[in-house]
Amino acid sequence: MADVITLQGLTKRFGQQTVLNGVDLDLQSGEILGLIGPSGAGKSTVIKTTLGMEFADSGSAKVYGAEMPNRVLLGQIGYMAQSDALYTTLTGRENLEFFAVMKGLPKDTLGAEIDRVAQVVDLTGDLGKRVSGYSGGMMRRLSLAIALLHSPRLLVLDEPTVGIDPALRIRIWEELRRAVQAGSSVLITTHVMDEAEKCDRVALLLGGKVMAFDAPAKLEADYNVDTIEEVFLKAEGEL
Numbered sequence: 001m002a003d004v005i006t007l008q009g010l011t012k013r014f015g016q017q018t019v020l021n022g023v024d025l026d027l028q029s030g031e032i033l034g035l036i037g038p039s040g041a042g043k044s045t046v047i048k049t050t051l052g053m054e055f056a057d058s059g060s061a062k063v064y065g066a067e068m069p070n071r072v073l074l075g076q077i078g079y080m081a082q083s084d085a086l087y088t089t090l091t092g093r094e095n096l097e098f099f100a101v102m103k104g105l106p107k108d109t110l111g112a113e114i115d116r117v118a119q120v121v122d123l124t125g126d127l128g129k130r131v132s133g134y135s136g137g138m139m140r141r142l143s144l145a146i147a148l149l150h151s152p153r154l155l156v157l158d159e160p161t162v163g164i165d166p167a168l169r170i171r172i173w174e175e176l177r178r179a180v181q182a183g184s185s186v187l188i189t190t191h192v193m194d195e196a197e198k199c200d201r202v203a204l205l206l207g208g209k210v211m212a213f214d215a216p217a218k219l220e221a222d223y224n225v226d227t228i229e230e231v232f233l234k235a236e237g238e239l
């Protein structure tokens with residue numbers, strides 16, 4: 001296994017507020033790593049700093065051994081931001097076409113690839129509608145479909161399943177597992193604890209630090225509890 005993402009002593013301040021206070025983390029090739037923590041814990045900041053969208057005050061963030069931002073690597077990453085960045089006056093299909101072209105997908109396979117990702121997020125029947133008429137959950141699904149285009153070797157997903165119903169959530173997790181089996185690696189943030197159980201490893205972000213980092217079953221054993229939710233509550237009590 002090789003390091004896909006390596007964070008060492010990552011520290012990030014916004015004004016007087018220290019949001020990340022020495023975060024150490026690694027994502028290994030072929031795993032799903034879940035970053036969990038309460039709202040405001042700094043999960044999105046970890047992702048943005050990792051991808052070079054925010055600069056760290058100290059420490060280092062590397063993706064495939066390189067400092068970000070790196071244009072070549074960005075083309076290999078499927079990033080889904082927490083807030084949807086979609087063209088609302090265009091249809092779902094037009095959005096997918098736009099991002100597919102941006103990602104350099106070959107014209108001859110573009111249609112088939114759009115159909116594939118639309119099916120994963122169950123948007124096939126809605127692709128002809130304007131995004132301005134989509135619900136919040138549909139917009140999340142379209143953003144996820146865009147991230148999945150071209151089967152990137154690294155998926156970075158910031159709360160991808162917010163507003164998505166349980167049945168589709170299960171399908172999305174099956175797709176993530178399938179992507180990993182095909183050689184991708186996934187960094188995902190969530191505050192849904194049952195999703196944390198589905199990750200290969202889970203990192204608990206609390207007080208600007210990674211308080212616990214291991215396989216879900218190992219964390220539950222270490223903390224002598226049955227669920228990640230309880231691990232989380234115990235770790236919070238230790239702060």
Ligand SMILES: Nc1ncnc2c1ncn2[C@@H]1O[C@H](COP(=O)(O)OP(=O)(O)O)[C@@H](O)[C@H]1O
Pocket residue numbers: 014019037038039040041042043044045046
């Ligand atoms: N660009 C910014 N400027 C100032 N404060 C920010 C900025 N981005 C995030 N923060 C603050 O950093 C903290 C962590 O935010 P965030 O990383 O979005 O947390 P999470 O994703 O875990 O909910 C919050 O208190 C938030 O208000």
Ligand SMILES: [Mg+2]
Pocket residue numbers: 043044045082158
């Ligand atoms: Mg966030």
